[in-house]
Amino acid sequence: MTPVSTITANEMVAAPIQTGYWTRSRKVGVGLVAAGVLAAVVFGALATSQTARFTLSEDAQGAALAIDGTVGAILFGLIAAAAGAAMFTDRWFPWLLGVGIVCFVLSFLCWQISDAPAGQNFMPLVNIVRGTFLLAVPLIFGALAGVLCERSGVVNVAIEGQLLMGAFAGALVGTMAGNVWVGLVAAALGGAFISLLLAVFTIRYLVDQVVMGIVLNLLALGLTGFLYERLMQTNQAKYNQPPHFGNWEIPLLKDIPVLGPALFRSNLFLYLALILVLVIHIALFRTRWGLRTRSVGEHPTAADTLGVRVLGLRYRNVLLAGVVAGIGGASYTLLLYSFTKNMIGGKGFIALAALIFGRWSPTGALLAALFFGFADQLGVYLGAINSIIPSQFLAMLPYLATILAVAGLVGRVRAPAADGKPYIKG
Incomplete structure (x- = not known):
């Protein structure tokens, strides 16, 4: 009779847990791709060709990072979508998520700043x-x-x-x-x-x-x-x-x-x-x-x-x-x-x-x-x-x-195990 293979307790602990194709990184990646594409399409359509300026000093007329409002809204939206797509590699999750969120916000700001009244199209x-x-x-x-x-x-x-x-x-x-x-x-x-x-x-x-x-x-x-x-x-x-x-x-x-x-x-x-x-x-x-x-x-x-x-x-x-x-x-x-x-x-x-x-x-x-x-x-x-x-x-x-x-979509959150539990000394 062929012996049945056994697995030790240590091997069970060391064995990776199979989570299937749709890992947390990929689920969040899908959401970020959708948000990035939405930003590129919607914010890009609503933005104007007026320059969006991000001033680097307390002087509104000083040095600034400037970009065409429409171009910026589309570009940053696409970068956010690309960051979401890169999450399908299941690597660098926190960094890609951070890049995606920042670029989504920048896409939104390019729309808002370029659409602002004349003289207010800058963010200090x-x-x-x-x-x-x-x-x-x-x-x-x-x-x-x-x-x-x-x-x-x-x-x-x-x-x-x-x-x-x-x-x-x-x-x-x-x-x-x-x-x-x-x-x-x-x-x-x-x-x-x-x-x-x-x-x-x-x-x-x-x-x-x-x-x-x-x-x-x-x-x-x-x-x-x-x-x-x-x-x-x-x-x-x-x-x-x-x-x-x-x-x-x-x-x-x-x-x-x-x-x-x-x-x-x-x-x-x-x-x-x-x-x-x-x-x-x-x-x-x-x-x-x-x-x-x-x-x-x-x-x-x-x-x-x-x-x-x-x-x-x-x-x-x-x-x-x-x-x-x-x-x-x-x-x-x-x-x-x-x-x-x-x-x-x-x-x-x-x-x-x-x-x-x-x-x-x-x-x-x-x-x-x-x-x-x-x-x-x-x-x-x-x-x-x-x-x-x-x-x-x-x-x-x-x-x-x-x-x-x-909810665990950006990382599992767990409070300390004894948090909220009174301790009665035995």
């Missing part, structure tokens, strides 16, 4: 990049707060409340102390206060983490609204005229084209956000603390067996997340504005979406926040040139991209 790249970073700053802080919590196994839906409490505390204490740095410390403590409540009720008393996050958002909204009406609204000069941080210029780097004026002639909050992304990324993936944090977020029982204090680590990381989010809230009141009721306006939930879109990593959260910031800034720009595209339509694009990400 410096202002676009500066606005993108400025609008992304609170999202970066909020998303990093989510990373710190959820990598530890605690769902942080309370980012909105942490940002709002940070903005309020920064404005109130900063005004009363007459010192912007004191206001910054107060903002950090305000965010930590919301995080402390989150930690106590979800870690100690095992309250549902999502429900608790929503309750804390409502608490922050009600508390800050009440104190705003009782204190700030009745005496703005005493309680709601906070000092503001100015811009800090970095020599040499500020002279880099486009990025220099936008990134290196900026404010403390942007610099701090970028530094925190780097620090948290290194700490999370290159240090003992990071290893323990990730182990607690994935398998707390195993971590506990190895001597990691699971509950203590979760307490510390949730409080640290509140500090980070509180500072992000201060970027509203200690940079540009005074405090107003519900001034965060849902940005905490957008930060939560950026966290998911960025796959629970600091660098991914940064890129997702910048994407959201760019969408907002693009809406502002198109409104300024009286575009026929409603700004409300543009505002929904980041959410659509998040849905696609969560």
Whole structure:
């Protein structure tokens, strides 16, 4: 009798999983080809022969990248389609997807810019990049707060409340102390206060983490609204005229084209956000603390067996997340504005979406926040040139991209295994 062949467990693990012809890369490639062809045909037909200019300096008449509107719309659409076709090789998926999305956007912009009224047929790249970073700053802080919590196994839906409490505390204490740095410390403590409540009720008393996050958002909204009406609204000069941080210029780097004026002639909050992304990324993936944090977020029982204090680590990381989010809230009141009721306006939930879109990593959260910031800034720009595209339509694009990400069309998204699951020490 012919012996039956056997497969060892190691061979089974090593064997590739057959996914058939229609892999994720090829499915997305088909969609990108369709989008590119649609852009070339539709945007190319709607664009005019007027030159579309992308200025490289703050001077509208300075150096610029220029292309015929119709030619640009068709050309970039075809490049996007070519990037989609190249995905059928099942190689370089992230790069080809990035090229395809960028070229699709450029095709759209060639139409919009060439169709703009005379004298407005240019896009000031410096202002676009500066606005993108400025609008992304609170999202970066909020998303990093989510990373710190959820990598530890605690769902942080309370980012909105942490940002709002940070903005309020920064404005109130900063005004009363007459010192912007004191206001910054107060903002950090305000965010930590919301995080402390989150930690106590979800870690100690095992309250549902999502429900608790929503309750804390409502608490922050009600508390800050009440104190705003009782204190700030009745005496703005005493309680709601906070000092503001100015811009800090970095020599040499500020002279880099486009990025220099936008990134290196900026404010403390942007610099701090970028530094925190780097620090948290290194700490999370290159240090003992990071290893323990990730182990607690994935398998707390195993971590506990190895001597990691699971509950203590979760307490510390949730409080640290509140500090980070509180500072992000201060970027509203200690940079540009005074405090107003519900001034965060849902940005905490957008930060939560950026966290998911960025796959629970600091660098991914940064890129997702910048994407959201760019969408907002693009809406502002198109409104300024009286575009026929409603700004409300543009505002929904980041959410659509998040849905696609969560659906797995641009990469599998998986939260830490123990995220949202309370841990009861045996």
